[in-house]
Amino acid sequence: MTPAEAEFFRKIDPAKIxxxxxxxxxxxxxxxxxxFLPRVMxxxxxxxxxxxxxxxxxxxxxxxxTLYSFSAENxxxxxxxxxxxxxxxxxxxxxxxxxxxxxxxxxxTIGRVADLPKSxxxxxxxxxxxxxxxxxxxxxxxxSYSGRNEIIDAxxxxxxxxxxxxxxxxxxxxxxxxxxxxxxxxxxxxxxxRTSGEERISNFLLWQSAYAEFYFTDVLWPDFxxxxxxxxxxxxxxxxxxxxxxxxxxxxxxxxxxxxx
Numbered sequence: 001m002t003p004a005e006a007e008f009f010r011k012i013d014p015a016k017i018x019x020x021x022x023x024x025x026x027x028x029x030x031x032x033x034x035x036f037l038p039r040v041m042x043x044x045x046x047x048x049x050x051x052x053x054x055x056x057x058x059x060x061x062x063x064x065x066t067l068y069s070f071s072a073e074n075x076x077x078x079x080x081x082x083x084x085x086x087x088x089x090x091x092x093x094x095x096x097x098x099x100x101x102x103x104x105x106x107x108x109t110i111g112r113v114a115d116l117p118k119s120x121x122x123x124x125x126x127x128x129x130x131x132x133x134x135x136x137x138x139x140x141x142x143x144s145y146s147g148r149n150e151i152i153d154a155x156x157x158x159x160x161x162x163x164x165x166x167x168x169x170x171x172x173x174x175x176x177x178x179x180x181x182x183x184x185x186x187x188x189x190x191x192x193x194r195t196s197g198e199e200r201i202s203n204f205l206l207w208q209s210a211y212a213e214f215y216f217t218d219v220l221w222p223d224f225x226x227x228x229x230x231x232x233x234x235x236x237x238x239x240x241x242x243x244x245x246x247x248x249x250x251x252x253x254x255x256x257x258x259x260x261x
Contacts, residue, residue, distance in 0.1 A: 001059050005226045009060065012230065016237045018190035021057065022066040022205055022212075025050070027196030027220030034220075040084045045222035047092050054096075056226045058103045058137040060233075064186045065139055068204050072112070072146035086116065089143075090123045097127050104136030110182035111145030138186060145182075147206035154180035183208055191236045193229075195221045213239050 001009065025046060032042030050067065057065040070085060093107075100107055107127045114121065124143075157180050161167035178184060189208040192201065197218040201209060215232045217224070 001056060002226065005056065005230060008227060008230050008234075012060075012234055013237055014061075017060060017062060018213075018233065018236055019062070019187035020064040020066070020189045021062055021191045021193065021233075022068070022189055022208075023053070024068045024192070024194040024198075024202060024204055025221040025224075026194060026198055028222060030196065031220040031222040039081060040088075042222060043085060043088055047088055049222055049224050050092070051096065051099075052226055053224070053229055054105070054137075054139055055099070055103065056229055057139075058105055060230075062137055065137055066110070066183070066186070066189075066205070067139075067141055068145065068202075069141040070111075070143045070145070071203065072115075072144055072149060073203070075115075075144070086120050089116075089141075090120055093123050093127045097130060100127070100131050100134065100139070104134045105131060106134040106136065106138045107131045108138050108140040108186075109143050110140055110150070111143045112149065113143050115144040140183075140186065142204065145204070147201075147203045150182050151207055153182075177207065181207060191215060191232065193217070193232050195219050195224050211241070213241065 028042035028046040029039045030042070031045060032039050054065060069089070074085070075082065099105075107124075107130075109124055109128070113124060116124070154177055158167065158172060158176065162169060162172075183189075183205070189205060189212040192205065192209055192212045193215045194201070195217055197216070199216045201214075205212075213236050215235055217228060217232070219228055
């Protein structure tokens, strides 16, 4: 944490740090275009931002950080760009493994990871296995990920159990869906950040975002700093999270039951 970040962090209530933060890391291509560089250089610059934000999230004790790294739709990009992205992914994981171990970070993925090249899958499994006993921040990369696909896969899993008599229709609950999603075991999503000025979630964590707070910024991902991240958390702490209840209930004047599903 830089001195400026440490100074700003003192303005943040440590008791209200979001447990789970997700980020749509948008703007790498536009960043590169703005300074007349190839798109791949924007992706490489974006990886440096990932390094900074992951380190900061670990330092301020965020329990889970989920990064939208490669969507299912990204397979439609030019093959050269996809190949470069897979290479950057492997480079990042091998470079950051030691830092994950030193900082007690556990590595995780969501999405149809088996769709990735074999060498990338092997690298992912190596890092996951090496960090599985770590107990600090859980870093999750969403790879070949689609929120719609995730929900479809969960519904198919439940449907098979109903068909085979292992589950009754009345036993299908929100909690059961949570358990069948890729994010099972992670804390509820509290804050979703998107960079680059776009104000949509682009098929990311659709089920999990039901009660999340959204934070949109015009900053392109390679320019996103630790201060920007802390500002998003400061803004989050100003929100009144009602989860469908009234203001009186959440303030305790009526005695609301808390989060409902």
